[in-house]
Amino acid sequence: DTGVSQDPRHKITKRGQNVTFRCDPISEHNRLYWYRQTLGQGPEFLTYFQNEAQLEKSRLLSDRFSAERPKGSFSTLEIQRTEQGDSAMYLCASSFQDAQYFGPGTRLTVL
Amino acid sequence: QKEVEQNSGPLSVPEGAIASLNCTYSDRGSQSFFWYRQYSGKSPELIMSIYSNGDKEDGRFTAQLNKASQYVSLLIRDSQPSDSATYLCAVPPRSGGYQKVTFGTGTKLQVIP
Numbered sequence: 001d002t003g004v005s006q007d008p009r010h011k012i013t014k015r016g017q018n019v020t021f022r023c024d025p026i027s028e029h030n031r032l033y034w035y036r037q038t039l040g041q042g043p044e045f046l047t048y049f050q051n052e053a054q055l056e057k058s059r060l061l062s063d064r065f066s067a068e069r070p071k072g073s074f075s076t077l078e079i080q081r082t083e084q085g086d087s088a089m090y091l092c093a094s095s096f097q098d099a100q101y102f103g104p105g106t107r108l109t110v111l
Numbered sequence: 112q113k114e115v116e117q118n119s120g121p122l123s124v125p126e127g128a129i130a131s132l133n134c135t136y137s138d139r140g141s142q143s144f145f146w147y148r149q150y151s152g153k154s155p156e157l158i159m160s161i162y163s164n165g166d167k168e169d170g171r172f173t174a175q176l177n178k179a180s181q182y183v184s185l186l187i188r189d190s191q192p193s194d195s196a197t198y199l200c201a202v203p204p205r206s207g208g209y210q211k212v213t214f215g216t217g218t219k220l221q222v223i224p
Contacts, residue, residue: 033212040119042199042214043155056211091154098143098203100212102154 002026004103006092012109013082020078021106025094032075033100034067035091043091049075082110114138115202117215125223130187132218134200137181144176144183145201149217155199159185190222 005024013019025032030051035043046065048056051072064082069075079086087110093100116135124130136144143162147155161167161174161183173186183202187194197217204211 040216042115042201042216045211045213048211089154099145099157099160100201101157102147105154 004092004094004101006090006103006106008106009104010107010109012111014111015082015084017082018078018080019082019108020076021090021092021108023075023077023092023094023103025073025075025092026096026101029094029096029101030072031095031100032069033093033095034075034077035093037089037091037105038087046077079108082108084110086110113215114213115200115215117198117200117218119216120219121221122218123221123223124190126190126192128190130190130194130220130222132185132187132198132200132220133182134184134202134215135182136200136202136213138202138204139178139181141202141204143203144174145212146172146174146183146185147199147201147214149197149199151196155214187220190220192222192224195220195222 007022032049034046037043046058046061047067049069052069064080067077089105089107091105093102114137146159148158149155159174161176167174171188175184197219199217200215201212
């Protein structure tokens, strides 16, 4: 399968715990994006990487959220001290030019 | 005014009919437009892109763009029950910064057998 992959697909955690998600983009794609989606809403932009550089980060992203793409390949999104409001689907997408292709997402539930 | 607006629906059409989904956007400088299909519990799937005024056809799908009126639409001909999904309109900013695409909230389509 040469599409975008994400791991884990589901994560249940208790409030206050840290969680980390991984995204592996399509191999030739140099751009990688993270989004968050809640029920009834479209994907909400979180952050963007071009190669290993994080070029944009949403103002909505609190300092509890951090993302990395250390070698310009896979990326991780970490949420520290999770809150119930963090419960959502976290989507990763990649692109070579404009069209973005999404992975299957990681569904986070914070109890 | 929201950057990208869609009617949330649901839009119900009988099987075999044409489904028409609409999207308006606020940034006059936007140059590219995308339609994604999202099944319940799944991630968005890119189905159409359009860059120029007019129509672009791909199988049963036709995207229509009118930059002067700032709207983009998606027509689905011969609608099938398998087309039942939420359709998201996505618009990058005028700067060509494809990175920060703004998504609409999506229109839920129900195709009735």
